Amino acid sequence: MKIRYFAWLRQRTGLAEEELEPPAEVHTVADLKRWLADRHPRFAETLAAPGVVRCAVDQEYAEDDTPVGGAREVAFFPPVTGG
């Protein structure tokens, strides 16, 4: 599974993307966040703050309860500010 980070989350984790194999008990976005928090301590506090981190699973916006099993790509980023 490819994990991608954008904007200041990318700066916080220090990487734009990484290829990871989450363990079998990671079923949802919430599970994945908990697992990633252990790997990226500076990402952990950000994940804990409500409304700060948005997520997309296979390029569709996702919520904490969105399943990630079988996903090819999960992305984390702050609220968008384009236009």
Add this chain to the structure above:
Amino acid sequence: MKIRYFAWLRQRTGLAEEELEPPAEVHTVADLKRWLADRHPRFAETLAAPGVVRCAVDQEYAEDDTPVGGAREVAFFPPVTGG
């Protein structure tokens, strides 16, 4: 006093403008309409229909009770359709 007619009112009266001296008893737009109706029979029926003829006195939109004494220019026209 210059009286101007626009769009199909111009076609109805047969003239774009005329220079007239209304009698002293013509105080308002309504008075002027009555006086003009006698001069332009084909204009009379149009003036009688409600909401069909708009008026401007010295290039400001006017109502039936707007005074015309001292006006240099009074215009009659249908509802506008620009843009």
Add this chain to the structure above:
Amino acid sequence: MIRVTGDPFDPAAEIAAFAAGRTDVGGIASFVGRVRDRAGEVRIRAMTLEHYPGMTERKLAEIEEEARRRWPLLDCLVIHRYGRMEPGEPIVLVATASAHRAAALEACTFLIDWLKTKAPFWKLEETDRGARWVEAKASDDAAAARWEERATG
């Protein structure tokens, strides 16, 4: 800026020149109204716009002033053509510039809505069934009325 002209104009060139080189502008909205080739089932060959010289410029200036009073516009342009035009030709251009998009977009919509009901223009259509004067639309009155300010207090 207000321009009332009997000559053809190029909306894209006007938009290119509008607020050019300004770095305080965050949003530019524009609207171009063009002659269409049909109205319902009726084919339109041409459209002639008659106007009231003098009063037209005065009314457009008042409408621009009102837009500038309501929104913090950095620039504002209204060009309206009169005379005979064929399908595809531009009749009117409204452009607005502001620091933020909402002001530019709302002011642009306001300007064209008020212009439609307050500027003294009249359209004569040449159709395949003859010439006819376009009638005022209730929907235009309703669009303009949205912007009437309610009395306060």
Add this chain to the structure above:
Amino acid sequence: MIRVTGDPFDPAAEIAAFAAGRTDVGGIASFVGRVRDRAGEVRIRAMTLEHYPGMTERKLAEIEEEARRRWPLLDCLVIHRYGRMEPGEPIVLVATASAHRAAALEACTFLIDWLKTKAPFWKLEETDRGARWVEAKASDDAAAARWEERATG
């Protein structure tokens, strides 16, 4: 049509080509968003737009599809730039064409409102006090929420 580009683009040239030669179009609305030279008291030297390649195009296409579902658009164009831009440079262009003005103007406003809150772009400002990521605005959420359809029945 959707275009996401790292290269500069010319909004006026795009508007000139948009719906060109069509005689069924009665109204064309457009909005251009540009980099501003300041945000409040802070001077902006440049703006870098990061985006999510692939998802950006997908989201913009969805937003265009939604606009076409809601309004009878004859043409629709969204160009959004990414990369580094300086004050005065265009970031985004939205253009809409319809038979009537209300559809063009509403769809244009809708497109920019939804794009602001749904397309995955992030702005990094270079200011005279250093670089900073632009925060999402509650006013943008409110503008986008205006267009949420209420469930019927």
